[in-house]
Amino acid sequence: MLGVQDAASGQDPGSGGDKGSRRRWKEKICQILGEIQAPLSSLLLRLCHWLLPKLLTRLFLSVQLHQGQLEMVLRAARTPEVPLVFLCSHQSQVDGLLLSFVLLSQGVGLPRVAVSAWTSPRLRSLLQRLGGIFLPSWSELDEGLPGAVLDAYVQEVLRSRQPLVLFLEEPSASLRLADPARHWLLCVLRALRDGAVPDVLIVPVGIAYDVAPGRLEQDGMPPQPLGIGTCLRAAFQALRWHRGCAQVDFSQPFSLREFVDNNLVRPVLTGNRPEQLLLPTILGRRPLDVESVGTLSPSLGTEEEILVTALGLHALSDSSACSAIMAVGITAALLLHRHREVG
Template sequence: MDTMLKSSPQTQQRSNHNGQETRFWSSGFGMKMEAITPFLGKYRPFMGRCCQTCTPKSWESLFHRSIMDLGFCNVILVKEENTRFRGWLVRRLCYFLWSLEQHIPTSSDASQKIMENTGVQNLLSGRVPGGAGEGQAPDLVMKEVQRILGYIQATLGPVLLRLFSWALLWFLNRLFLNVQLHKGQMKMVHKAAQEGSPLVFLSTHKSLLDGFLLPFVLFSQGLGVVRVALDPRTCSPALRALLKKLGGLFLPPEANLSLDSSDGILARAVVRAAVEQLLASGQPLLIFLEEPPRCPGPRLSALGQAWLGLVVQVVQEGIIPDATLVPVAIAYDLIPDAPCDMNHDLAPLGLWTGALAVFRKLYNCWGCNRRACVRVHLAQPFSLQEYTINARSCWDSRQTLEHLLQPIVLGECSVVPDTEKEQEWTPSTGLLLTLKEEDQLLVRRLSRHVLSASVASSAVMSTAIMATLLLLKHQKLLGEFSWLTEETLLRGFDVGFSGQLRCLAQHTLSLLKAQVVLLRVHQGDLVVVPRPGPGLTYLARLSKELLPTFLSEAVGACAVRGLLAGRVPPEGPWELQGIELLSQNELYRQILMLLHLLPQDLLLPQPCQSSYCYCQEVLDRLIQCGLLVAEER
């Protein structure tokens, strides 16, 4: 098979049945191509199926064929019909009455069960190093355990939860036009909850509001109070005390100390007991697998991996039979707390600072008819036990590229290994509490697998498409907006909007009015110009949401450009005058080098996918979009 990069309808066809190598043809790479995409209309791709390779049983059992027929619901739309009462007064108090009718399970003996945990009792009795038998008084150890437990969590306050749910519902209705949730996806989650295993939601992290919005969405759908693993670095002590009453969980700073530290042993034992009690009681848990927004560094959160590692450890040791993992993605038209200046300092959010920010946001939204939309996507649940068994049986022999090549560099081995079968594509990070090395590798693979599924299932919002068109200086916004929407759907990604094109464009531009300038010209035409400075930075941040959609094409285009760079004279034009032959093996090597150079948190390749499969997907995308044309040899 040969592949040709074309810039005209007529392409040269060659056939050689004796050839063993795929070749690629290039003529005019970088020139604008004409491509015809099928009309998708109202039909949108279903996203979020769990991995058929790693979890085949969950693929079949936790999926409904008819879920696409159920449609979307607006979670924050609460009316008189959502309460048991009717009447004029009920219509004005429906938010408060709705919050009173929500079921809030209470567990007053949770702290006692944690204190009676075997690991904690061994420390209190001195049967393990670092306990009361290591020169510390039992009363002092007991007080230290209670202090650590108080830092991690607190007893839920039902009255406070109901008041906060009412206030949050009122606030969300004034901040957002709607919060969309697919009813079929929620039906899958309810079916998984009926299996008896505790639910663990693993989410992306777009805004500081996620820690309030996602628990509210799940609480409003009858899943109970969701415990949320939050980052203590983003909260002041006063705000942390409030969030613990609302279901927040915080990891003690000393839990990551070295293994020979008694404080670290105590903290890890108490955290482990708290997670065991939480999962054994069947309460849902929410973990953010991405770093908090605006934080520099890698995308995958070390704190999220630590919490997920505790869940994996509890299941592996048989304390609970299984846990059901649910990837979650959230997409905003406009991120509520995103500043125009991205270089501000990352100070912890205080209680009064947060309250002033809420009042300021309400003041800005008062009387504004143009509000943003939010899409919450719940991917297909899958069994943690099933994933663990399949992962260990398939990937135990994999190693990192450094370990594979080190013996060859040191001269200890002259045989080049088969990196396709032996390479581990998940680079190691810091220690995840006291997990063994193989368990750490399992947690890293699982985290990358789930985050990849969450990012792939996240809806593309209208502001991201409009920001991309404005940055690329497209002239005909309406036509290009429709084209880019269909290209997004064609690649298996969903969009978080619908409606008439002209009304949709007007709504999107009204949301971006602080970042663009609207100029009216003759005959009713409208010229849209991005504002320089912080406005361009904000548009660039919005356009990043389209990167996963076209990431394969971007990697393939860079690979082809790298190969052509050595064939075009430095002083000559980039556009090739004739057809250029490219080898499949050359492209594979070029793409593999890019995979090693680019950050893995950007690419998010699935651990169960081999490197050559990823290369083939990149080439298939280039063929699909018309940049490469296959030809048999």
């Protein structure tokens, strides 16, 4: 909370001790926090817990899990004082519901799921009461009070060991790290840097479908805001036929502290000992090129930008690598191979 206090006093430095000023920035903090989350509704959670299995049964022939991978995640969840952060590739609009149901039903816990900002106010309010979290207003997110409140919120979520689910890409932009994911990852890195938690276990997740449901936007087109009515219409259309199988795969969890300590960014930026500069060549790894990393925000240092990008792309690569090749894809590949031979 020290960062929030500093940000609040920095916005109104001349009246830090005034009761009226303190009341105003406390109201502003509550407003920002309300944009991020809302109190969980036990009634809605019970309703969704009853409804989701029926919806998934109608939507998919089966939802497949690898027992060995699940046991690996459960062992990681039992690590004392170390929270889990699931970094997931994004295939469809039902990814959040599917992964939340899997984690809750398998005993990992009810996660907080980062949701895209492209939602109507009513749908946003509903998802918040089911565990969804949103970034505060984009205009002042990078600096000032909203960013400080977001950092403090993520630190509290991690400290309480609630599972956190972050989607690394938008459904319409495959294998490209989305800007919202960069902000969430930055908050997680800052929580580790500030000592809010001793470590964070990162679990890359891959979700694969025979036919991905809920693709409500077209490639290359800007996403349209989702509303409750749009979601209901999409659900009724999807329930008319089965869309094959869905599979959730978990990659090997890794320590965020070890990733930060072992990253090859610092030697490149600080010009340390020659043996450190030769380490990428010896290991067969290429250090990240500082010039090739896009700017996340003018307020971030270059090394922090590179570290966020490296973590996101590393997890996105693991998520894609562990994703299953589904039956529809295999059948399509075989048909194309046979067609090539005949032609």
